[in-house]
Amino acid sequence: MLRDLVNGVQHLGIPVWDMEQAAAWYEQKLGFERMQEKSVFYPVRLDILFLRLHDLIIALYKPAAHLLPALQKRGNGVIDHFAIDAPDFRACAERVYKRGAMLHASTPKGCVLYDHIGEKGVRGVNFEGPSGEVVELCHDYNHPYGSETGLQGWSHLAVKVTDLKVSLPFYEKLGFDKTMSGYLDTPKGRMQIVFVTNHGFTLELIQVTEADRQELKDRGEGRLDHIALDVKDARAAFFLCKSQGFLVTDTSLNELPLFEHGVRYFTILGPDGEKIQLNEKKTW
Ligand SMILES: [Fe+2]
Secondary structure, eight states, X not given: OHHHHEEEEEEEEEEOSOHHHHHHXXXXXXXXXXXXXXXXXXXXXXXXXXXXXXXXEXXXXXXXXXXXXXXXXXOOOSEEEEEEXXXXXXXXXXXXXXXTOEEOTTSTTSOEEETTBTTTOEEEEEEEOTTXXXXXXXXXXXXXXXXXXXXXXXXXXXXXXXXXXXXHHHHHXXXXXXXXXXXXXXTTEEEEXXXXXXXXXXXXXXXXXXXXXXXXXXXXXXXXXXXXXXXXXXXXXXXXXXXXXXXXXXXXXXXXXXXXXXXXXXEEEOTTSOEEEEEEEOOO
């Protein structure tokens, strides 16, 4: 089964137009560390830099110059934001703010309590990343942190969806299990929220309001471009996805010389067009 091949999340792909500026932002404001820097040909040159904060790996990549104008015009996409766990939330948020990160327009007053998420609620604050992506710091009161302090890595990645009845079974097929749910009331109506988890990696599926469905459909590829799931066997996953009716956008497997021995991957689309790579790290 496809779900048996998925080992959680491998990385989150973020297109940037100024690699050094973007990398410095993640290093200096949030404490990410450089893992690997590479230029690959895909089929044109693509500079790529992996940064890590505990289990959260982001892949910043700078596409070829002629693709940059389109990239800079991108708004927020279906993959809406990503969140970093912050047990001592106020201290972390203040530190990031003092280092000069700007609050994102979605949380203009800073910290927000989402009291209908899970049984105990979640606190969050959104910052604007260096290429316009939304980076949340998050404290989940449903999660026991013990005595941890400082930023902990992956909290969740939020994907906006039009219909949870479609998206939940889709992610379940990929090996995610529902762990928590809730809702958020907005002036336009209620947004239902479901959290799904695979190997400790959580996705937040947010069903937009009726009024916002068209806006979501009109969103193109966003500032957060793709999410890469780690799979044991990309070839087996490729044929399973094809035979099970997933929307596979590649005609064959791709290979790139990333990580130690290279990766083998292909891309599928989620119900709302979100790009999901199934990515196998080659071991030899
Ligand atoms: Fe979130």
